Amino acid sequence: MGKERDVRDAEFIRRWMLAMAEAVESEAKHLTDLDSAIGDADHGANLQRGFTAVAEALRAELPATPGAVLVLAGRQLISKVGGASGPLYGSLLRATGKALGDAAEADDAQLREALQAGVDAVVKLGGAQPGDKTMLDTLVPALAALADGYPAARAAAEKGAKDTIPLQARKGRASYLGERSIGHEDPGAASSALLITALAEVAADV
């Protein structure tokens, strides 16, 4: 994180969201395949619908502040996705945006704090803990590593997602499988890694 580079404005957040929309688009089938093994085979399609709507909204209109961009993105996801991933991803982005407040820019420390508020909102809504084989297994280590920079966060996110493979699901639809959920990567953890990766790529690109 270069000294001049760590100020994040609304355009930065928009690029992050557009990068996520692209990642979801190209990984949709993979996410759906993961979901097919331990869920109901729709995670890719659902997130694709949601982030396509986010991208359309942000291409049509760029809110003035980074917080407002995230609140808008979160609202789009809540209104378009359904399932568990709509409220969870929607709350993650909306709570992050609300924590950023009305500031025109945020530095990386502020963004990290806001993301923590977003992850807290996911915990509150879903009631999951790390180790339950959910998106939190990606987000929690990624946030912890973010203090060391975006590449570290990305590495932690990708590791966190893969580390869900030996876990037994305790939340969401995969939990009905009991021990049979062991041996599969959690689709929500995988899509959360895409979100962190998109952030890291956009940050590296500034």
Place this chain on the structure above:
Amino acid sequence: MLINVPETVVADALRGIAAAHPELTVDVENRVVVRRDAPVTDKVGLISGGGSGHEPLHAGFVGPGMLDAACPGEVFTSPVPDQMARAAAAVDAGKGVLFIVKNYTGDVMNFDMAMELAEDEGVQVAKVLVNDDVAVTDSLYTAGRRGTGATLFVEKLAGAAAQEGAPLERVEAVARQVNEASRSFGVALSACSTPAKGSPTFDLPAGELELGIGIHGEPGRERRAMMTSREIADFAVDAVLEDLKPTMPVLLLVNGMGATPLLELYGFNAEVHRVLAERKVPVARSLVGNYVTSLDMAGCSVTLCQADEELLRLWDAPVGTPALRWGM
């Protein structure tokens, strides 16, 4: 599959429902199906919803004596909060509305968010969770028991109470009582294919069956070599009776998952009645058919609801919906 493109299956089906049922108002764009005469004066509004792919649940149960509105989501994906908030505004006659929510992580979250939206608009909202699936044994380490066949009983019996003009607290209490008195167990003979994926959502070879399935094409808890109708009835009924010890006659739903012929379902119903007689559980009413389905899955589920005189009376009360109709 008999579809145009996967992206439009839900909207296409809604247009078809609208064409077949002029007694319903179908908002295709916003995905809300409402009784045409809503809001019904001096009546609590009943709203349910969930992922599509379980037809006739829920839109097929909209009408006098049952639901006032249904909110279909994408296939196997819960609807979004805006849909239920819109439905609440459409059916509230000032006596409040009851959300009937199947216990799945996504459904619960979206209905909870909708509850906040509706209450912000001044609508009084109560919520009842349906969680009747005994195949989920370890509720502490899962998302809890799933809502399956008992949803039909809750919607019918609470719907009858609402139709009689009962206040929200009473309608909610009936719904809660019915859920607590109901248990289900399901079996798959084949997996189902979602339109988005186009192929079976899990791999179930011919000659095997999956015990303890839900209604979303998710695999169950145990796989065995194919069993006879008689053996499946023994297994399913005993799984239910392990958890529900009826002290009064039961309502019985023998439900098809979508691709099992009625010929087989009726044969299975005979076996279910046999084993219930052996277990000394009297059956007060039976319903056999495809009501809470899982796309093109082959298989069946058994739901029992122990019913006192009042619930039997509510069951017999007139109902006029696309999929359930008697007495009117």
